[in-house]
Amino acid sequence: xxxxxxxxxxxxxxxxxxxxxxxxxxxxxxxxxxxxxxxxxxxxxxxxxxxxxxxxxxxxxxxxxxxxxxxxxxxxxxxxxxxxxxxxxxxxxxxxxxxxxxxxxxxxxxxxxxxxxxxxxxxxxxxxxxxxxxxxxxxxxxxxxxx
Numbered sequence: 001x002x003x004x005x006x007x008x009x010x011x012x013x014x015x016x017x018x019x020x021x022x023x024x025x026x027x028x029x030x031x032x033x034x035x036x037x038x039x040x041x042x043x044x045x046x047x048x049x050x051x052x053x054x055x056x057x058x059x060x061x062x063x064x065x066x067x068x069x070x071x072x073x074x075x076x077x078x079x080x081x082x083x084x085x086x087x088x089x090x091x092x093x094x095x096x097x098x099x100x101x102x103x104x105x106x107x108x109x110x111x112x113x114x115x116x117x118x119x120x121x122x123x124x125x126x127x128x129x130x131x132x133x134x135x136x137x138x139x140x141x142x143x144x145x146x147x
Contacts (some may be wrong), residue, residue, distance in 0.1 A: 004088065005052040006037055006063055016047020017069070024067040024074065026051055030059065037063075058090040 006026055010017040018041070026037040037051035055061065062079040080087045 002054065003052055004055050005050060006039070006065075008039065008049040008051075008065065010047050010049070010069075016045075018046050020067075020069065021049060023069055024049070024065055026066075027064045028053065029062045029064065030055070030057060034064075055088045058088050060087045 006028070008024075008026070010020055021039045021041055024039055026039050027034050028037055029035075035053070037053065039049045039051050042048035042050050060080045062077055064075075064077045066073075066075045068074060078084060
């Protein structure tokens with residue numbers, strides 16, 4: 001994945017508000033999974049804060065910013081979408097010269113391989129049992145009859 005993250009700018013009556021990195025908290029959510037983000041002030045940009053992470057799956061993300069500023073509760077969520085900010089895009093389309101599979105593709109392939117391995121083991125056990133039954137049947141057929 002590529003670096004991405006939260007870009008937060010806080011103003012009050014048009015003036016940047018500094019020192020909020022301890023007062024505010026942030027989380028990012030993707031498909032029900034939530035991760036806390038550490039908010040840091042942006043160097044040389046009063047009232048600007050950021051948090052960097054590397055999204056490993058394409059799709060919609062939601063940022064939740066909460067805390068308290070001068071006694072006023074803050075609790076806001078921002079979801080990606082056509083009227084807000086772009087969803088995370090699959091990086092495979094822009095890769096060159098080698099296109100690597102995404103982490104989701106790798107996980108699905110690993111699960112499919114594990115399932116196929118289990119099926120192959122079962123087939124070998126069944127095949128082995130069939131071979132033993134076949135050998136016993138041949139042995140009984142070829143054994144001299146007493147009579």
